Amino acid sequence: MSKKIAFKATNKDLRCQEHQFKIGKEYALDPSVKIKACCDGFHACENPIDVLDYYPLIGSRFFVVKQSGRMDVKGNKTASEKIILKEELDLKAFIEKIVEHTRDSQSTTSIDESRYARLASRSDTATLFASGDYAHLTASGAHSHLVASGDCAALAASGAYSYLVASGYAVHLSASRQYSCLAASGDLARLSATANEAQLAASGVNAKIMSSGDNTRIAATGDSSKLAAAGDFAQITASGGSSRLTASGYGARLTATGDNSILNASGDKCTLNASGVNAHLYASGFGSGLTASGSGSVIIATGMGSKVSGCKGTFVCLMHYFDGFPVELVRGKIGEDGLKENVVYELDANGNFVKV
Numbered sequence: 001m002s003k004k005i006a007f008k009a010t011n012k013d014l015r016c017q018e019h020q021f022k023i024g025k026e027y028a029l030d031p032s033v034k035i036k037a038c039c040d041g042f043h044a045c046e047n048p049i050d051v052l053d054y055y056p057l058i059g060s061r062f063f064v065v066k067q068s069g070r071m072d073v074k075g076n077k078t079a080s081e082k083i084i085l086k087e088e089l090d091l092k093a094f095i096e097k098i099v100e101h102t103r104d105s106q107s108t109t110s111i112d113e114s115r116y117a118r119l120a121s122r123s124d125t126a127t128l129f130a131s132g133d134y135a136h137l138t139a140s141g142a143h144s145h146l147v148a149s150g151d152c153a154a155l156a157a158s159g160a161y162s163y164l165v166a167s168g169y170a171v172h173l174s175a176s177r178q179y180s181c182l183a184a185s186g187d188l189a190r191l192s193a194t195a196n197e198a199q200l201a202a203s204g205v206n207a208k209i210m211s212s213g214d215n216t217r218i219a220a221t222g223d224s225s226k227l228a229a230a231g232d233f234a235q236i237t238a239s240g241g242s243s244r245l246t247a248s249g250y251g252a253r254l255t256a257t258g259d260n261s262i263l264n265a266s267g268d269k270c271t272l273n274a275s276g277v278n279a280h281l282y283a284s285g286f287g288s289g290l291t292a293s294g295s296g297s298v299i300i301a302t303g304m305g306s307k308v309s310g311c312k313g314t315f316v317c318l319m320h321y322f323d324g325f326p327v328e329l330v331r332g333k334i335g336e337d338g339l340k341e342n343v344v345y346e347l348d349a350n351g352n353f354v355k356v
Contacts, residue, residue: 002067002068002069002070002071002080003067003068004046004066004071004078005065005066005067006044006045006046006064006065006066006078007044007046007047007048007050007051007062007063007064007065007089007097008042008044008045008051008063008065008083008085009051009055009060009061009062009063010055010061010063011055011059011060012059012060012061014061014085016043019042021085022085023063023087024084024086025084025085026082026083027082027084028069028082029042029082031081033081035069035070035071035072035079035080035081036079037072037074037078037079038079039079040079041071041072041079041080041081042065042067042079042080042082042083043078043079043080044065044067044077044080045076045077045078046076046078048062048094048098048101049098049101049102049145049147049163049165050076050077052163052181054077056199056217057181057183057199057201057217057219058199058201058217058218058219058235058237061088062089063085063086063087064085064089064097065083065084065085065086066083066084066086067080067082067083068080068081068083069081069082090203091183091185091203091219092167092185092203092204094183095166095183095185095203096167096185098147098165098183099129099131099147099148099149099165099166099167102145103129103131103147118135118136119135119136120139121138121139121140121144127144127145127146127147128144128145128146128147129147130147130148130149130150131148131149132150133150133151133152133153133168134151134152135148135153135154136154137153137154137155137156138155139156139157139158139162140157143161143162144157144162144163145162145163145165146163147165147166148165148166148167148168148171149166149168150168151168151170151171151186152168152169152170152171153168153171153172154171154174155171155172155173155174156173156175157174157176157180158175158176161179161180162175162181163180163181163183164181164182165182165183165184166183166184166185167184167186168186169186169188170186170187170188170189171186171189172189172190172191173189173191173192173200174191174192174193175192175193175194175198176194179198180193180198180199181198181199182198182200182201183200184201184202184203184204184207185202185204186204187204187205188204188205188207189204189207190207190208190209191207191208191209191210192209192210192211193210193211193216194211194212194213197213197214197215197216198211198213198217199216199217199218200216200217201220202219202220202221202222202225203221203222205222205223205224205225205240206222206224207220207222207225207226208225208226208227209225209227209228210230211228211229211230211231211234212229212230212231213231214231214232214233214234214249215231215233215234216234216235217235218234218235218236218237219236219237220237220238220239220243221238221239221240222240223240223241223242223243224241224242224243225240225243225244226243226244226246227243227245227246228245228246228247229247229248229249229252230247230249231249232249232251232252233249233250233251233252234247234253235252235253236252236253236254236255237254237255237256238256238257238258238261239256239257240258241258241259241260241261241276242259243258243261243262244261244262244264245262245264246263246265247264247266247267247270248266248267249267250267250268250269250270251267251269251270252265252267252271253270253271254270254271254272255273255274256273256274256275256276257274257275257276258276259276259277259278259294260276260278260279261274261279262279262280262282263279263281263282264281264282264283265283265284265285266284266285267285268285268287268288268303269285269288270283270285270288270289271288271289271290272289272290272291273290273292273293274291274293274294274297275293276294277294277295277296277297278294278295278296279292279294279298280297280300281298281299281301282301283300283301283302283303284301284303285303286303286305286306287304287305288301288306288307289306289307289308289344290306290307290308290309291309291310292309292310292314293310293311293342295311295312295313295314296314297310297311297313297314297315298314298315298317299314299315299316300316300317300329301319302319302326304319304321304324305346306318306319306346307344307345307356308344308345309342309343309345310341310342311341311342312334312335312341313333313335314333314334314341315332315333315334316333316334316339316345316353317329317330317331317332318330318346318347318353319347320347320351328351330351330352332345332353337353339353344356
C-alpha cells in the first residue's frame with residue numbers, strides 16, 4: 001500500500017468539496033471508486049506552495065496529511081483512496097513549510113544560501129530561493145515563486161500569478177500584477193501589492209500591509225499591525241491587538257478581533273466589525289455599517305445613511321443630515337439613552353436614533 005506525506009487545505013469549516021473532515025480521523029473511499037486525480041479521490045499536494053493553486057491564502061485552513069491506498073497523480077496534486085489530516089498549520093508554520101520544501105527541492109531553478117544574495121529571473125514558472133540575510137529576489141515572468149528564509153530580504157514580482165513567501169525578520173514583499181499571493185511570518189514585514197485580487201497575509205508583529213488594487217484580501221495575525229487598502233471591495237482582517245485597519249475604496253469590509261484596534265473607512269457602503277475591547281470605528285462614506293461587540297468601544301459615522309450597533313457601554317455617533325447637508329453629530333451610549341445592545345440603529349429625519 002502506497003503512503004505519502006503531503007499538504008492540503010480546506011475551508012474554515014474543514015470542508016473540501018463534498019467531504020467534511022476531522023483532524024486525526026482516517027477517511028477512505030469505497031473500494032469500487034476509481035481513483036483519478038481531478039475527478040475522484042482525496043487530493044493533496046507534495047509541495048505546500050502548490051496548495052495555493054487551489055485554495056486562497058486567506059480564509060483557508062492548511063494541514064499536513066497522510067495519503068495512502070490507491071493513488072493517481074496529475075500535475076502538482078495527488079488523489080488518494082485514503083487520507084488523514086495529521087496536523088493543522090497556522091500561517092507562520094505553513095510559510096515555514098514552504099521555505100523548507102523549496103530549500104530541499106532539487107527542482108528549484110535558482111538557489112542561493114549566501115549572505116547578500118541577488119537572484120533575478122525573467123522566465124515563466126521560475127522558482128527563486130534564498131536563505132541568507134539581505135537577499136534580493138526579483139521575477140518578472142508569470143507563475144514565478146519567490147521564497148526567502150533570511151532576515152531583511154526583499155522580494156518583488158511583476159508577473160501574474162506569482163507567489164512571494166518569506167519567513168525572516170523585516171522582509172519586504174512587493175507585487176504589481178494580478179492574482180499575486182504574498183505571505184510573511186516574521187516580525188516587521190512590509191507587504192504591498194498594486195494588482196487586482198491580490199492576497200496579502202502576515203503573522204508577525206508590527207507588520208505593514210498595503211494594497212491599491214480592487215478585490216484585495218488582507219489578513220494579519222500579529223499585534224500592532226497596520227493594514228491599508230485603496231481599492232474597491234477590499235477585505236481586511238486583523239486578529240492581533242492594537243491593529244490599524246484603513247480602507248478608502250467602495251464596499252470594503254474591515255474586521256478586527258484584537259483589543260485596542262482602530263478601523264477607518266472612507267469609501268461608501270463599507271462594513272466595519274470589531275469584537276475586541278476599546279475598539280474605535282470610524283466611517284465617513286455613505287451607507288456604511290459599523291458594529292462593535294467589545295466593551296469600551298467608540299463608533300463614529302459621518303456618512304449619510306450609516307447604521308451602527310454595539311454592546312452595552314459603546315459610545316455611538318451619527319451625523320444628522322437635512323436636505324443632504326450635515327446638521328449635527330448625534331451622540332448616544334448603548335445601554336443608556338434608550339439604546340439597546342446588539343440592535344442596529346440609524347437616524348430618522350428628525351435626527352433621532354431609531355431601530356433599522
